[in-house]
Amino acid sequence: MSNDHYFTAQPASKDERRLVSVRLDGRDVEVExxxxxxxxxRLDLGTQVLLRSVPEPPQTGNLLDVGCGWGPVALTLALQAPGAAVWAVDVNERALDLTRRNAARLGLENVTACRPEDVPDDVRFAALWSNPPIRVGKDVLHDLLRTWLPRLTDDGVAHLVVQRNLGADSLQGWIAREIRPDVTRAASAKGFRVLRVGPGTAAVPGATPTE
Structure with a gap:
């Protein structure tokens, strides 16, 4: 699939949508x-590693999923923090439509799925969880991180999952040089790294995902 197709995908028709059973926040659910x-x-392996490696999100404030896809990270944030406002950001209209459908399917009224430019400029985030779109290219990825990491609150923390052989370690070094130095490796499993960006330290549960 080319990057151009990804950026321009239109919402899926009824015939194109299908139900898939996945496990989110310890429960089995059906999503579109x-x-x-x-x-x-399926729930991809990188997202499994991320969701098994992050601490519980803040229960209030704004929480962010960058590159939401059909919504597994945003839905998990909303399930775990029903009192928070969850922003699911993507440039793919098909992904945004599916995330909205899945939030409605699960009764999650605290999810806003939108394009990056539709997030108000004054919104800052208490947590950012993301399986970022590495394959869009280094320049696009760097612009994405330059946009969102500075929008963490003073005590906000980001967790990013990146495949080791797609440059997780070099990305960690770039974030430290170009954006902020408080980036560490929070977990490593199944060929993926989970990078933590933010103040302080946190005990992160071990990531041992299953296929």
Whole structure:
């Protein structure tokens, strides 16, 4: 799938959408997915590593999922923090439509799925969880991180999952040089790194995802 197709995908038709059973926040749920987005048939391994490696999110404030796809990270944030406002950001209209459908399907009224430019400039985030779109290219990825990491609150923390052989370690070094030095490796499992960006330290549960 080319990057151009990813950026311009339109919402899936009824015939294109299908139900998939996944496990989110310790429960089995059905979600809608479709072709033309990342990992449409399952909960991908990188996201599994991320969700098994992050601490509980803040229960209030604004929480952010960058590159939401069909919504697994944003939905998990909303399930774990029903009193917070969850922002699910993507440039793919198909992904945003699916995230909205899945939030409604699970009764999650605290999810806003929107394009990056539709997030108000004054919103800052108490937590950022993301399986960022590495394959869009280094320049696009760096612009994405330059946009969102500075929008953490003073005590806000980001967790990013990146495949080791796609440059997780070099990305950690770049973040430390170009954005902020408080970036550490919070977990490593199944060929993925989880990078933590933010003040302080935190005990992170071990990540041992299953296929």
């Amino acid at each position: 997915t479709a072709g033309g987005i990342f990992s449409p048939g």
